[in-house]
Amino acid sequence: xxxxxxxxxxxxxxxxxxxxxxxxxxxxxxxxxxxxxxxxxxxxxxxxxxxxxxxxxxxxxxxxxxxxxxxxxxxxxxxxxxxxxxxxxxxxxxxxxxxxxxxxxxxxxxxxxxxxxxxxxxxxxxxxxxxxxxxxxxxxxxxxxxxxxxxxxxxxxxxxxxxxxxxxxxxxxxxxxxxxxxxxxxxxxxxxxxxxxxxxxxxxxxxxxxxxxxxxxxxxxxxxxxxxxxxxxxxxxxxxxxxxxxxxxxxxxxxxxxxxxxxxxxxxxxxxxxxxxxxxxxxxxxxxxxxxxxxxxxxxxxxxxxxxxxxxxxxxxxxxxxxxxxxxxxxxxxx
Numbered sequence: 001x002x003x004x005x006x007x008x009x010x011x012x013x014x015x016x017x018x019x020x021x022x023x024x025x026x027x028x029x030x031x032x033x034x035x036x037x038x039x040x041x042x043x044x045x046x047x048x049x050x051x052x053x054x055x056x057x058x059x060x061x062x063x064x065x066x067x068x069x070x071x072x073x074x075x076x077x078x079x080x081x082x083x084x085x086x087x088x089x090x091x092x093x094x095x096x097x098x099x100x101x102x103x104x105x106x107x108x109x110x111x112x113x114x115x116x117x118x119x120x121x122x123x124x125x126x127x128x129x130x131x132x133x134x135x136x137x138x139x140x141x142x143x144x145x146x147x148x149x150x151x152x153x154x155x156x157x158x159x160x161x162x163x164x165x166x167x168x169x170x171x172x173x174x175x176x177x178x179x180x181x182x183x184x185x186x187x188x189x190x191x192x193x194x195x196x197x198x199x200x201x202x203x204x205x206x207x208x209x210x211x212x213x214x215x216x217x218x219x220x221x222x223x224x225x226x227x228x229x230x231x232x233x234x235x236x237x238x239x240x241x242x243x244x245x246x247x248x249x250x251x252x253x254x255x256x257x258x259x260x261x262x263x264x265x266x267x268x269x270x271x272x273x274x275x276x277x278x279x280x281x282x283x284x285x286x287x288x289x290x291x292x293x294x295x296x297x298x299x300x301x302x303x304x305x306x307x308x309x310x311x312x313x314x315x316x317x318x319x320x321x322x323x324x325x326x327x328x329x330x331x332x333x334x335x
Contacts, residue, residue, distance in 0.1 A: 027083075046264035061292055066136070071276040073112045076180060080208050081263035081323035091204050091327050092121065094174060100124030100152070101175040106181050107131060111140030114156070120152040127160045128174075151236050166193055168200030170195065183245040183324070184211040184235065191245065195252035195326070202331030205324070207251070210266055211235070212320040213243025215284070223302045230295060233282065237291075246322045253326040265323040271313035278310050280319070288313070 039156050092101060100123055108129040118125055125148055131137045137158040144156045171177065177198050183191065198205045212230045217224050235242025250260045269277045285303045289295050309315040 011071065019180050030077040043283065068110050068279065069112070069136075071279060073110075073115075074275060075273055076112060076209060076265045077116045079265040079267050079321060080116060080180075081265045082120075082324040083263050084206065084261060084323055087261060087327065088176070088204060088325055090165045090207060091122065091330075092123075095175055100125050100126060102128065102173050102177045102288060103178060104171065104174050105130065106177065106179040107229070108137070108140050109180075110136050111156075111234070113145050113178050113180050114140070114154075117206075118145040118154050119147070119149055120139070121148055122152065122286045123148055123153045124152045127154065129156055131158075132160065134160055161209045166197040168197055168248075171197055171201035172204050174201055174203045176206065177304075180205045181209045181210070181211075183207055183249050184242050185240055186245060188241060188248055191241070191249050191252050195249065195256055198326065199253065199258050199328040200254035204328060206248065207326070209321045210246045210249075210321050210322040211243055213247065216320075217306070217320040219314075220314045221302065221305070222261045222297060226295065227285060227288045227299065227302065229282055230292040234287040234291035239306050249324055249326075253278040253324075253328070256328070258328040261325045261327075263323050263325075265321045267319040267321065269317040269319070274310050274313065277315065277317055278307055280317070281306050281310065 041072070063247055095101075101121065103114075103117075103125060105127055108114070108131050111129060114127050114129070118127065127144060129137060129140050129144075130188055131140070133330070137160055141156050141158050145154050177194075194205075213228075213235075215224070215228050236244070243247055246262065250262065253260050269271075269280070279305060283301050285306075289299045306315060
């Protein structure tokens with residue numbers, strides 16, 4: 001499940017994504033039902049989200065199409081764990097100095113995390129938006145909220161490129177690090193890097209919408225579990241953590257002295273979200289077939305049946321995620 005919202009006009013052409021490749025190679029889905037580039041919560045070996053913790057070529061194509069980000073912003077906002085905000089607010093209120101919050105948003109996409117979180121926090125805020133795609137960064141800046149919960153001013157700046165050398169020094173002065181749908185496309189080494197940087201800077205981290213590897217479709221189908229298992233195996237390709245990422249992140253932050261809180265943050269998709277559900281289904285099934293080509297024939301029939309039920313408003317899907325709040329030991333005299 002990958003990243004956030006965009007505007008309706010002025011879109012730049014998106015590069016072909018992994019799900020398009022899967023559809024051509026496997027026949028799932030058909031060309032008549034192409035998958036938005038980047039749709040579906042999966043990658044091929046070596047691929048990373050728009051902000052990477054490893055070096056990448058400067059000409060690497062952005063992975064996520066704006067259309068996919070747009071479809072998921074509303075369900076993302078509804079899913080995020082608001083219960084984690086109170087302990088976060090307490091920590092932020094005890095930060096030394098009262099000049100305002102400095103928030104780094106890693107892999108910001110078009111800025112949906114800021115649009116969700118900034119109006120829920122008090123006080124002046126300065127958001128530093130990180131992404132590899134200049135178009136998304138531009139929209140994130142333009143569409144960012146201008147005021148906090150108490151009416152204080154919110155400002156933004158953008159930083160294009162990879163977070164290849166994320167260190168405590170890079171987060172100097174940060175009040176908070178945020179990200180959405182990032183952990184599950186990282187390796188163990190990359191999560192260690194992220195945890196070390198945040199804890200070394202004494203900076204809390206709110207990392208949302210990491211896939212948990214569990215999906216519930218109603219009505220059920222005998223093939224649901226087989227597709228889910230193949231998809232989860234696909235997510236673990238190339239050393240990526242996929243549904244294991246939250247457990248690894250909990251360990252990485254805890255080992256460095258942070259207090260970690262977890263909360264479920266499932267997508268709950270019904271008739272009102274049918275466009276997102278259809279795109280998610282195509283990516284989910286396509287990845288499963290890419291992992292296990294012998295599923296192709298059964299998966300094609302399965303996908304068409306599921307898409308028909310989706311169009312008829314007869315399908316509901318729960319895609320489980322987890323939100324993680326890591327409260328690092330503060331530095332600089334914060335309590």
